[in-house]
Amino acid sequence: MSRNENSKNVTVIDVAKKAGVSKSTVSLVLTGSTKVSDKAKLKVEKAIDEIGYVYNRDAASLRSRKSNLVAIVINDLTNPYSAQLAVGLEIQIRQMGLFSMLVNSGESVETQTSLVRHLKEYNVAAFIICPAPNTSAEWVNNLVKQGFPVVHIMREVAGANVATVLPDNFAGTKLATQHLLTKGYKKIAFIGGNESISDYHQRLSGYTEAMTLAEVPFSRKLCVQSNTNRNGGRSAMEEVLEIAADIEAVVCFSDVIAYGAIEQIRASGKQPGKDIAVVGFDDLADSRLMSPALTTIHVDANQIAIAVCQILMNIKDGNKNKILVGIDLMERESS
Amino acid sequence: MSRNENSKNVTVIDVAKKAGVSKSTVSLVLTGSTKVSDKAKLKVEKAIDEIGYVYNRDAASLRSRKSNLVAIVINDLTNPYSAQLAVGLEIQIRQMGLFSMLVNSGESVETQTSLVRHLKEYNVAAFIICPAPNTSAEWVNNLVKQGFPVVHIMREVAGANVATVLPDNFAGTKLATQHLLTKGYKKIAFIGGNESISDYHQRLSGYTEAMTLAEVPFSRKLCVQSNTNRNGGRSAMEEVLEIAADIEAVVCFSDVIAYGAIEQIRASGKQPGKDIAVVGFDDLADSRLMSPALTTIHVDANQIAIAVCQILMNIKDGNKNKILVGIDLMERESS
DNA sequence: TCATGAAATTGGAACGTTCCAAAAGCTATA
């Protein structure tokens, strides 16, 4: 698409003429150089305002081979936690003086591949990716080999040689489970999520660890997998209730799963939070507003965003570490 | 940020050498020209693969003064409906052979202004904007005057001379209210939303129109404003219950408001859907999964996205129309 | 075989910026 059919653009040269300096001086002002006199700077800024000049980043990044565009590739924007994370990342990136470009892969590797291919053409400086399921390590490593700074968030890709920032899933569910144990519950199930999600194992292990440490017996049958939406929570909870009508508490893979579980508990005629305790994972905004307010593991999206940005700043150090972001237990009415 | 410190980039010239043609021919292949022989095309494509060439859009759009980047400026990505809309727009835009850049204004005019200023530098071809509250018509008109195709979605800015696509809010709440009236309910409240949101008046009018047409008396006191989150729904519902304990049904400004209302109804010891009917607006994915499943006005995000894209295709015709996207009643358990 | 015209290919200029090395302008000191 073209915007203005024929009209000439206003360029640095026009600004230079207006301000009575050279185009090089204008460029120095635009790039915020310190080696330009205040007098010249003022003249240029005045000229820019008067003449309605718009900086052309295409030309700039073509010539300078630099870019301040950071691509954020999100797995699923319709997932509330992902959206929250995207917003946090955007704000942090802007604070670094960079600009972000947000795209959504919709959990499809094909879309993700296509998006990244295009984004490379747009000369992005770095990629922040929440990898779609089945993302290949080879693909990621190739991207890195091409010289792009890459940071993965929320999910790990086995064998991928990239920095990764994710919540301490293991500690999270362990803490959640221990909270329930402390409250005196013994019959505790773990519901929701499934093995195709990279963090499932970590969250499940947190639960089993806590149960084992407390020497409370538990059955693998009470670890019911499901898809990750609200319906998944309902059906997993339904299954648990069928297997063990006397269940006392459930640790949920995520808040969304917990929402479904709560509905199913209600549907079965029991009261969530009273008859059966429920703990979630994520701490979505809704979780403290709902009723009963959901006890959950808080994962601070801003903290993740900050960690990502710190890595981006120092990516040249070849930082390929895994950073675990701390979690907190938010104790509320549902447990 | 810079990616590769010193290494030379692979350019069309390298491709040309490898393929044994001129750079002009390579360019013709890249831009999909029909006036290049199949033989040359194959040679070029082979060379591109072998040499690992990446198209440089900065150079291309600098020279051609064209761009296929469309900016989507969303008011609040953490709002589930906005997120759904953003995803729909992204897909439609990609299908048009364009590329979208998603940014979030967070309902702040200042952020919105800053984002748009930057996006202009990135040479975007068009703006799709869900305007933040207090967006000035002058600002928008100025953007249009600068030659940028602009389409507003979901919200109108009074006095702004731009094409706007939004759901038929009036018809929506009218239909919702008539549905409740048909079911025999008489004491019907309208809750949630507030006058700072451009579509509030339209939705409120739909309700009053239906009540008036049916000659069912109603009190302005039962039209309770609130902020737009779940808590707003709770407090508005609480107020309604205080004023009129015998309320039979509520039309909600949005699904999120309805979620809050349902919780408050429960908290008051009544059963949503049985004792008090609830109707929402938006039809979020969760609304059909929750319990009771929410009766609501369905607004098809894809239809909005398609309408926006149609306008973008024909923007040169100076299309400044307002397009109302049709709505549907989804009758479920809550009414 | 040659002339004709259409189709395909081509090299050089241009897009608007930054980089570079060189020039000019300053200030302080002898």
Next chain:
DNA sequence: TATAGCTTTTGGAACGTTCCAATTTCATGA
């Protein structure tokens, strides 16, 4: 006043693409 050393300014080249006008190639028909 001359000089050295520093700060500020500057014109031309370069980034990688597309556009344009000109040239070459090809197919056709006489």
